Amino acid sequence: xxxxxxxxxxxxxxxxxxxxxxxxxxxxxxxxxxxxxxxxxxxxxxxxxxxxxxxxxxxxxxxxxxxxxxxxxxxxxxxxxxxxxxxxxxxxxxxxxxxxxxxxxxxxxxxxxxxxxxxxxxxxxxxxxxxxxxxxxxxxxxxxxxxxxxxxxxxxxxxxxxxxxxxxxxxxxxxxxxxxxxxxxxxxxxxxxxxxxxxxxxxxxxxxx
Amino acid sequence: xxxxxxxxxxxxxxxxxxxxxxxxxxxxxxxxxxxxxxxxxxxxxxxxxxxxxxxxxxxxxxxxxxxxxxxxxxxxxxxxxxxxxxxxxxxxxxxxxxxxxxxxxxxxxxxxxxxxxxxxxxxxxxxxxxxxxxxxxxxxxxxxxxxxxxxxxxxxxxxxxxxxxxxxxxxxxxxxxxxxxxxxxxxxxxxxxxxxxxxxxxxxxxxxxxxxxxxxxxxxxxxxxxxxxxxxxxxxxxxxxxxxxxxxxxxxxxxxxxxxxxxxxxxxxxxxxxxxxxxxxxxxxxxxxxxxxxxxxxxxxxxxxxxxxxxxxxxxxxxxxxxxxxxxxxxxxxxxxxxxxxxxxxxxxxxxxxxxxxxxxxxxxxxxxxxxxxxxxxxxxxxxxxxxxxxxxxxxxxxxxxxxxxxxxxxxxxxxxxxxxxxxxxxxxxxxxxxxxxxxxxxxxxxxxxxxxxxxxxxxxxxxxxxxxxxxxxxxxxxxxxxxxxxxxxxxxxxxxxxxxxxxxxxxxxxxxxxxxxxxxxxxxxxxxxxxxxxxxxxxxxxxxxxxxxxxxxxxxxxxxxxxxxxxxxxxxxxxxxxxxxxxxxxxxxxxxxxxxxxxxxxxxxxxxxxxxxxxxxxxxxxxxxxxxxxxxxxxxxxxxxxxxxxxxxxxxxxxxxxxxx
Numbered sequence: 001x002x003x004x005x006x007x008x009x010x011x012x013x014x015x016x017x018x019x020x021x022x023x024x025x026x027x028x029x030x031x032x033x034x035x036x037x038x039x040x041x042x043x044x045x046x047x048x049x050x051x052x053x054x055x056x057x058x059x060x061x062x063x064x065x066x067x068x069x070x071x072x073x074x075x076x077x078x079x080x081x082x083x084x085x086x087x088x089x090x091x092x093x094x095x096x097x098x099x100x101x102x103x104x105x106x107x108x109x110x111x112x113x114x115x116x117x118x119x120x121x122x123x124x125x126x127x128x129x130x131x132x133x134x135x136x137x138x139x140x141x142x143x144x145x146x147x148x149x150x151x152x153x154x155x156x157x158x159x160x161x162x163x164x165x166x167x168x169x170x171x172x173x174x175x176x177x178x179x180x181x182x183x184x185x186x187x188x189x190x191x192x193x194x195x196x197x198x199x200x201x202x203x204x205x206x207x208x209x
Numbered sequence: 210x211x212x213x214x215x216x217x218x219x220x221x222x223x224x225x226x227x228x229x230x231x232x233x234x235x236x237x238x239x240x241x242x243x244x245x246x247x248x249x250x251x252x253x254x255x256x257x258x259x260x261x262x263x264x265x266x267x268x269x270x271x272x273x274x275x276x277x278x279x280x281x282x283x284x285x286x287x288x289x290x291x292x293x294x295x296x297x298x299x300x301x302x303x304x305x306x307x308x309x310x311x312x313x314x315x316x317x318x319x320x321x322x323x324x325x326x327x328x329x330x331x332x333x334x335x336x337x338x339x340x341x342x343x344x345x346x347x348x349x350x351x352x353x354x355x356x357x358x359x360x361x362x363x364x365x366x367x368x369x370x371x372x373x374x375x376x377x378x379x380x381x382x383x384x385x386x387x388x389x390x391x392x393x394x395x396x397x398x399x400x401x402x403x404x405x406x407x408x409x410x411x412x413x414x415x416x417x418x419x420x421x422x423x424x425x426x427x428x429x430x431x432x433x434x435x436x437x438x439x440x441x442x443x444x445x446x447x448x449x450x451x452x453x454x455x456x457x458x459x460x461x462x463x464x465x466x467x468x469x470x471x472x473x474x475x476x477x478x479x480x481x482x483x484x485x486x487x488x489x490x491x492x493x494x495x496x497x498x499x500x501x502x503x504x505x506x507x508x509x510x511x512x513x514x515x516x517x518x519x520x521x522x523x524x525x526x527x528x529x530x531x532x533x534x535x536x537x538x539x540x541x542x543x544x545x546x547x548x549x550x551x552x553x554x555x556x557x558x559x560x561x562x563x564x565x566x567x568x569x570x571x572x573x574x575x576x577x578x579x580x581x582x583x584x585x586x587x588x589x590x591x592x593x594x595x596x597x598x599x600x601x602x603x604x605x606x607x608x609x610x611x612x613x614x615x616x617x618x619x620x621x622x623x624x625x626x627x628x629x630x631x632x633x634x635x636x637x638x639x640x641x642x643x644x645x646x647x648x649x650x651x652x653x654x655x656x657x658x659x660x661x662x663x664x665x666x667x668x669x670x671x672x673x674x675x676x677x678x679x680x681x682x683x684x685x686x687x688x689x690x691x692x693x694x695x696x697x698x699x700x701x702x703x704x705x706x707x708x709x710x711x712x713x714x715x716x717x718x719x720x721x722x723x724x725x726x727x728x729x730x731x732x733x734x735x736x737x738x739x740x741x742x743x744x745x746x747x748x749x750x751x752x753x754x755x756x757x758x759x760x761x762x763x764x765x766x767x768x769x770x771x772x773x774x775x776x777x778x779x780x781x782x783x784x785x786x787x788x789x790x791x792x793x794x795x796x797x798x799x800x801x802x803x804x805x806x807x808x809x810x811x812x813x814x815x816x817x818x819x820x821x822x823x824x825x826x827x828x829x830x831x832x833x834x835x836x837x838x839x840x841x842x843x844x845x846x847x848x849x850x851x852x853x854x855x856x857x858x859x860x861x862x863x864x865x866x867x868x869x870x871x
Contacts, residue, residue, distance in 0.1 A: 009698075010698075010702050012702075012706060013702065013705075016709075054738075055694070055697075055698050055738075060738065060741055062738065062741035062742065063741055066741075082697060082698070082701045082702065082705070082724070082728075083697070083728075083737060083738075084725070084728055085728075085732070085737050085738075085750070086750055086753065086754075087737065087738075087742050087746050087747055087749075087750035088737060088738060088741075088742060090746060090750070091741065091742045091743070091746055103702075103705055104705055104708060104720075104721060104724055107709070148756070148757070149756050149757060149758075149759045149762070150756055150762060153762045153799075153800075157799075170799045170800055170819060171762055171764060171799065171800040172764050172800050172801070172802030172817070172819075173764045173800075173802075177764075
């Protein structure tokens, strides 16, 4: 049983979340629909968990987090949001957010999240940065699909018999970065640590250009 | 110069003037020379000046004259009258009955008499009265001569009459009138080509100027008269010229006086005239020179020789010289004064003519004489007179000097005036110059001001344009942001609510897709929460997103400590979006890199690729490169400098912005 503060500028969402949280047996110390009130209430109630929406009038979720940081309050914050953005998530992580839940999946996972956070763990929606495009790349080779675009590019260049130095120059990155990519690729493709293993594989598998 | 001497000279000249009407002339004439009148023997006889000495002259004339009148030959009678009268004038004669004959004849026959004879008669009358110094009557008849001439002889008579009037004016002290009418006569003689007439006038004019103490002018005119005389080879006239020159130089105290006296003497010796007058005059002048040179014995000898001649020559003009030389000789000799009474007689005449030099001499000689006779009263009296004359002479010299100085002063004054005028002119020119320069400067200033205004205007318009662009961008961004937010916040949430009501898994999945689409749209519209997330994170995410979407290999190197205004950050973000999007579309590059560096006060954003490049200028001018233009515009709007370079090796876009730009 924990004290939880709710904040969301969508009244239906707020109601819904309130009902849900209460059903889990937690105590709602207060509710608000605005960032500034949220921050003030956190200061006032010092709840165990602050369950905040991202986009709120007054201050958004990130700003509240910032302020809490500056005020050195260690209230555990869970962001409950529609924003499926890596950038936002990363920033929130910088600001020591404990939980990040995507609203569309919240009904299933909010309970787990709260539980984890109360346990001093972090819990983030796994669907974060899942690019759900109807048109996904249809790559015949399953191995290739394991690679990121960047990795695919590097393999392509290796296939064209470029040296590490050359690759670094072409891609405006450092040789070290190239090496990192190479080792990652080798791992992903389960290639032996032989000298030209990757080169051979690349020539074999990359469509000729 | 005495009155009689003038008269003689004038008469001589006039005769020659009239006689010379038969000589060829060189100058253009007012009238042409008529053919010489044929005279019968009587006329010729009467005309000859020598015959006047004949005591029967007048009788002879009278008879013949009456004959002609009686016969009704008025022309002939008048002609005879002219000839006789002229002869009388030349010989300095005055006969009352002859004069009456003239007056009666004219009164009776008046206009019948041809003009040339009538004027001739009047001229003669004027001359004759002048010889007896009846200037009033003389002028009366001279004036009657002044008709509008219709022929040569009349014109000549008119000129001669004017000459005569000049002479009268001089003698009555009306020197200005004398000069005036003298020049008229000169002009007329010039037109008639009468050289002799001119000579006579020059001589008289010279005398007038001498009387006015204008010696330079007198000398000039005297020289002109002499040059005419020398041409005419008339020894009488030439001698007279010499005499005039000597008299002038004597009065001036000219250093060349002795030389000219020598010339005169030499001329006389070469000439050897019969007339005793010339002899007396020449030798007297010469002996005066000797006296002055201290050669007394020689002088004395000559004077002694001349003594009988003096008694013979009655003409004062020539005998005066003798007395002058004699007085000087006696004074120098200091051996008593023999001819005191002669000198005494001269005094009043000299006083009248203001001949100071002679007055000084004669008075001092007389004074010495008086002393010798123990007549101290008279001695004192003469001495005083001499002193007075000396004073008068001094006074005259001073007056002359004053006149010279005045002339100089006038000239200087005139020169100063000219100089002043020139200065004024120069000043005026300088002023005009300044005004023109000022005008030029003003117009230049005007032009400059116009262009400055124009530039200001352009700048202002440019600034307004800038402002507008900035405002436009801001508004656009605001709108996009709003739309993005609305889309994301409202629509997404509604879809969420819808999803919760859905129970069909297929439907819920589809709703998830829609939600993601909305997210994508929203993301594309406006960078999500740029201010909260920060530029660094946003740019990095942008690049990663491009990579994940398999668009382009893109790396980033971003160092940013958030010093820019929100608007600036947004614009930079947009620039990167635009640049990368262009690279993806056109470059065909292997990779792209986005760099953000802080170099001192400036922030440097660089987006570079290794694509095929393009022609920057061409693209910018084509009007189709909206993306490129928008990069430039956005840079300008945030006060940054944009630099786009492209080659076959790739493209680099650099944006430089100062950190202090809010």
